[in-house]
Amino acid sequence: MRNTRATQPLFELSKPGRRAMRMPAADVPDVPLAELLPESALAATPPELPELAEPDVVRHFTNLSTQNMSVDTHFYPLGSCTMKHNPKRNERLASLPGLLDLHPYQPQETLQGMLALLFELQELLGEIAGLPAVSLQPAAGAHGELASLLIAAAYFRDVDGKRTKVLAPDSAHGTNPASAAVAGFEPVTVKSTPQGFVDLVDLGAKLDNRAAVFMITNPNTLGMYDPNIKRIAEMVHAAGGLIYLDGANMNAILGISRPGDFGADMMHFNCHKTFSGPHGSGGPGAGPIAVSARLAPYLPTPLVERAGGGFRLGYDRPRSIGRVRSFFGNVGILVRAYCYIRTHGPDGLRRVSEHAVLNANYLLSRVKHIFPVPQGDRCMHEFVASAARLKTDKDISAMDIAKRLLDYGFHAPTVYFPPIVREALMIEPTETESKETLDAFAETLFRVTEEPADLLHEAPHTTPVSRPDEVRAARQPVMVWPRESSPDDGAGG
Numbered sequence: 227m228r229n230t231r232a233t234q235p236l237f238e239l240s241k242p243g244r245r246a247m248r249m250p251a252a253d254v255p256d257v258p259l260a261e262l263l264p265e266s267a268l269a270a271t272p273p274e275l276p277e278l279a280e281p282d283v284v285r286h287f288t289n290l291s292t293q294n295m296s297v298d299t300h301f302y303p304l305g306s307c308t309m310k311h312n313p314k315r316n317e318r319l320a321s322l323p324g325l326l327d328l329h330p331y332q333p334q335e336t337l338q339g340m341l342a343l344l345f346e347l348q349e350l351l352g353e354i355a356g357l358p359a360v361s362l363q364p365a366a367g368a369h370g371e372l373a374s375l376l377i378a379a380a381y382f383r384d385v386d387g388k389r390t391k392v393l394a395p396d397s398a399h400g401t402n403p404a405s406a407a408v409a410g411f412e413p414v415t416v417k418s419t420p421q422g423f424v425d426l427v428d429l430g431a432k433l434d435n436r437a438a439v440f441m442i443t444n445p446n447t448l449g450m451y452d453p454n455i456k457r458i459a460e461m462v463h464a465a466g467g468l469i470y471l472d473g474a475n476m477n478a479i480l481g482i483s484r485p486g487d488f489g490a491d492m493m494h495f496n497c498h499k500t501f502s503g504p505h506g507s508g509g510p511g512a513g514p515i516a517v518s519a520r521l522a523p524y525l526p527t528p529l530v531e532r533a534g535g536g537f538r539l540g541y542d543r544p545r546s547i548g549r550v551r552s553f554f555g556n557v558g559i560l561v562r563a564y565c566y567i568r569t570h571g572p573d574g575l576r577r578v579s580e581h582a583v584l585n586a587n588y589l590l591s592r593v594k595h596i597f598p599v600p601q602g603d604r605c606m607h608e609f610v611a612s613a614a615r616l617k618t619d620k621d622i623s624a625m626d627i628a629k630r631l632l633d634y635g636f637h638a639p640t641v642y643f644p645p646i647v648r649e650a651l652m653i654e655p656t657e658t659e660s661k662e663t664l665d666a667f668a669e670t671l672f673r674v675t676e677e678p679a680d681l682l683h684e685a686p687h688t689t690p691v692s693r694p695d696e697v698r699a700a701r702q703p704v705m706v707w708p709r710e711s712s713p714d715d716g717a718g719g
Contacts, residue, residue, distance in 0.1 A: 301667055320561040391412045492516065514563075524545050526548065
């Protein structure tokens, strides 16, 4: 074997004052390539590559990008997903060389600035949650759910091995029962009242000695703050269980209400929802978790700890569930969350939530005469309206409205969730939108409802693809454009 890494410099001088990059050579055998591969693996001819001019390539991808919707180009009232503006300032700060150029395998003594930032973020999130111990490792909200339930499983193995069930309301995010199942628990559904709150009678009937955790989103997916949250926590704790707070809707209560104060034992944060990190294309994400003192020994390792006059990654936690993410998690997203929190401060975070609630209630008041809101005339950061009356009177469904909004330059709200509301339209304006934008959206909703049903059934009319079979597309994705089709015929969508 020939190894040139130790002898060749990474840079070599080509001219005085200039450095030319020289890639380190890989360790390769000193034999011809043809002798390393079987005959069947060798190509007879070079691959056919398209001959394209640079302007053609640039124009293709530039034009393709204009077909995308994003928070930077359109209003995105996507309920539950909290698609609010991502401040570009945070992007610039997270890209500073002293942060961007770090490598997780560097010696810890060379990472003291980053470790100090992450330690402070742990402290900030613990204060916001009202829970003392924080792990930044999980890579997304659902991953935070799973990590928390693994912590619960480890805890109950130590104190009560009979706990095998996880309870969640029928209005919960679908990740709740999924995370419970992946963590090895049996998911159990708890009914909601007609007002959209947890049915205390049904909860009480299911809180037996096998119930480990009750997962609750508060404010819930209907945009309502459950007035019985303290009573719910008391019931679960009296039965020996734990309260898990799905932190998806923290955007409504920052600086106003802390989950630890109303009884939560553990929770996750969605950094993209609450602290305005990038959101889309499946990532990157970060889903830090916060837990009570009795669950702290089970947190994933490593945690950032104080060590003398500096910081270190602490691994000496014998009851830890272990690592749940490579390296230390998605640190770039955590840096953005830190910048967001430090920029706003405690008073600013409270104003974020107050404005989110104000915008949601303003929009609710504007549309409720056409789209009734079954759970009432007030909400937190989002509300769930119903198109059921339009479906009955005009044969216009929630999906028809969602698709037609695309023609007017608005992304659709979430539809058909939560399933306890018929023809649901789940709308969340966030705190970052102006009154002018909210008014324009409301007026467009009114206009759509006056259009012929047949026009809406075929919407959208201005997009490259109209109505693909979304279930089939998810199960049988077409990864290449068929050669016999043209981009104009809608095939392959």
